[in-house]
Each structure stands twice: as C-alpha cells, then as structure tokens.
Amino acid sequence: FIQKANEYKSSIWVEKDERRVNAKSLLGVLSLGIVGGTTIRIIADGADEEQAVSGLVKLVESGFAE
Template sequence: MYSKEVQVTNQVGLYARPATFFIQKANEFKSTILVEKEERRVNAKSLLGILSLGITKGTTINLIADGPDEEEAVNALVELITSNFSD
C-alpha cells in the first residue's frame, strides 16, 4: 500500500472536467486507488464517488493505492493535480 497527501490548487477543485481527467488517469492503472478526504474514502475510478467528496480549491486529499503499480499510480495522480490538470 502506498499513499500521498496532495492539496488541490486548481480553480474549480476536483469537479466536472478535472474530475474526468483524474478518473481517466486513475483508470490507466491496475491498482485499487482510493481518494480520502477527512474520514471518507471513495474509489478514484468512480465519477460519482469523486464528486460526492466535494473537493474544492485548497482541499487536502490523501491518495491511497494498493496493487502492482501502486506507487506509479499515486505519483501520476499527484503530478496531475499539482500541474492543475494541464497537459
């Protein structure tokens, strides 16, 4: 199991379009990936789960992965968030 905390800094948070990019990236990996905000954990590959957390600008989340590519998965998602979802 591998995890990392990251602060969401883009303008709209993890909502709508950024959430879609996040889920697409998460689906590239075989590992089980969870997003944790406060005491709630949701599947990082679920749009409804991500949206239900209400992640806004300035929110700190914890990304947790378990599986064959767990470290790579978490690091790629952290990089996506810290780049403000730009290519």
C-alpha cells in the same frame, strides 16, 4: 482525474476528512465535494501502486495540465 486513475491496474482511493471513495468512480469522487485548496489523500494498492500515486499527485499539483 478519474480517466487517469483508470489507466492503472491498482485499486486507488481518494480520502478527504476520513471519507474514502474509489478514485475510479466519477460519482464517488464528486461526492467528496473537492474544490481547489482542499487537502486529499491518494491511496493505492496493487502492482503499479507507486506509479499510480505519483502520477495522480503530479496531475493534481499541476492543476490538471497533462
């Protein structure tokens, strides 16, 4: 997930229970304690924000099978 997030130029965040972290930060994402079935939000801002959100949502929904 972090590797995929780093492919985009936009700033990207992952949000869980009102807590938001940088999606490009391994420690940040791990600190959210996300497990299967957890609801998260993916937020992006920048030149390729739509592609970033779409690509990361697809990755998560596929169970991380690229």
